[in-house]
Amino acid sequence: DQQVKQNSPSLSVQEGRISILNCDYTNSMFDYFLWYKKYPAEGPTFLISISSIKDKNEDGRFTVFLNKSAKHLSLHIVPSQPGDSAVYFCAASVNSGGSNYKLTFGKGTLLTVNP
Amino acid sequence: DGGITQSPKYLFRKEGQNVTLSCEQNLNHDAMYWYRQDPGQGLRLIYYSQIVNDFQKGDIAEGYSVSREKKESFPLTVTSAQKNPTAFYLCATKFRGEAFFGQGTRLTVV
Numbered sequence: 461d462q463q464v465k466q467n468s469p470s471l472s473v474q475e476g477r478i479s480i481l482n483c484d485y486t487n488s489m490f491d492y493f494l495w496y497k498k499y500p501a502e503g504p505t506f507l508i509s510i511s512s513i514k515d516k517n518e519d520g521r522f523t524v525f526l527n528k529s530a531k532h533l534s535l536h537i538v539p540s541q542p543g544d545s546a547v548y549f550c551a552a553s554v555n556s557g558g559s560n561y562k563l564t565f566g567k568g569t570l571l572t573v574n575p
Numbered sequence: 576d577g578g579i580t581q582s583p584k585y586l587f588r589k590e591g592q593n594v595t596l597s598c599e600q601n602l603n604h605d606a607m608y609w610y611r612q613d614p615g616q617g618l619r620l621i622y623y624s625q626i627v628n629d630f631q632k633g634d635i636a637e638g639y640s641v642s643r644e645k646k647e648s649f650p651l652t653v654t655s656a657q658k659n660p661t662a663f664y665l666c667a668t669k670f671r672g673e674a675f676f677g678q679g680t681r682l683t684v685v
Contacts, residue, residue: 466617469615492672494672494673494674496674496676501584501663501679501681502678502679503579503581503665503667503676503677503678503679504618504665504674504676505676506673506674506675509672509673549617549618551674553672562608562620562623562633562669563608563669563674564620565610565617565618565619566617567615567616567617568617568618
């Protein structure tokens with residue numbers, strides 16, 4: 461049973477436009493969400509997170525939106541740049557993401573930003 | 576330099592042999608994790624350890640074993656019982672909400 465779902469395996473956008481990556485979850489106990497970016501043959505790197513007490517968190521070109529009632533979150537990248545081309549993983553945790561609680565990852569979305 | 580070191584980056588083994596993947600960290604984090612990445616499968620949790628001398632099975636633990644004798648080290652053994660061991664293996668630590676990943680080990684079994 462997949463608790464974190466990224467239904468789009470891939471997304472292609474033009475440089476300068478907005479990239480929107482989506483993530484759905486089924487476990488209502490999740491209260492902390494993260495996005496990771498991964499290049500081939502490297503470990504994922506942390507991008508941005510959001511707690512369930514918020515519905516939006518912004519960091520530079522990256523904004524994460526959380527809709528708790530729909531159990532849906534999205535990552536917006538504006539403007540998109542070719543260097544953003546990577547696989548993006550959505551992850552979720554319980555108990556506000558405390559160190560003792562594991563992260564559950566989605567399958568990832570491959571973003572390609574075309575020059 | 577603080578971080579997580581996985582070695583080697585590429586590893587080749589013959590079918591039927593056990594192999595151990597190294598993961599060392601100097602971040603002083605208590606929690607450590609092993610994930611496996613396959614194409615189209617995302618990151619799947621193999622084992623995790625919240626503290627020294629303690630570890631729990633993740634979602635796909637069959638065919639794997641771990642130990643946590645020191646805070647800094649969390650080696651993963653891929654045994655001959657693992658049916659499809661060829662994959663990209665990622666070690667991570669976790670501190671508060673965030674996971675920190677090593678660079679991964681690509682294991683190929685021939």
